[in-house]
Amino acid sequence: MIPLDEYENELLESVEKGEWVSKGNVDERLKSLQFYIKNQNKKAISIRVNENDIYELKKKALENSIPYQNIIQMLIHQFATNKIKLSV
Template identity: 45%
Template sequence: MQTKLTQEEEQIVDYIENGNAKSIENVKEEITRFTQMAKEQTSKKKAISIRLSESDLYLLKKKALAAGISYQNIIQSLIHQYTHDKIKASL
């Protein structure tokens, strides 16, 4: 099965395959540095307070229990998907 690449991904592949990409001297240190930056970014969390209707919270907890995950993780996932344009909200 052929993977469909985005336009940006295709540009990256072309850049590399055309020999334009050059390695840097301290690759291992840079990999370590960027790995640490990514870990720090994904581990930063901010507590918020939100008011939900009791019925919505009940249904959310019921679905979370059935899925075997916490309702907070469902909320976090929905917000992440929405902010990264993976899902749309009908407001």
């Protein structure tokens, strides 16, 4: 299990207590989000990546049942939208 920070633990406890209420019609919202994702403009790129990094990335992707390319897309998006920062 991934360790959670204080904020994430608070959210988890809140969900487990039933404090969250569905907005309803989850299927319709899911279809809407899938349509949005499917119709985003995407650009193919080519990069050279360390073999060991790709191995570890694929391993984590398998653990999470998600294609490794999707993880790369998510990381790029999160960095581009300032949701994650580089630490040097």
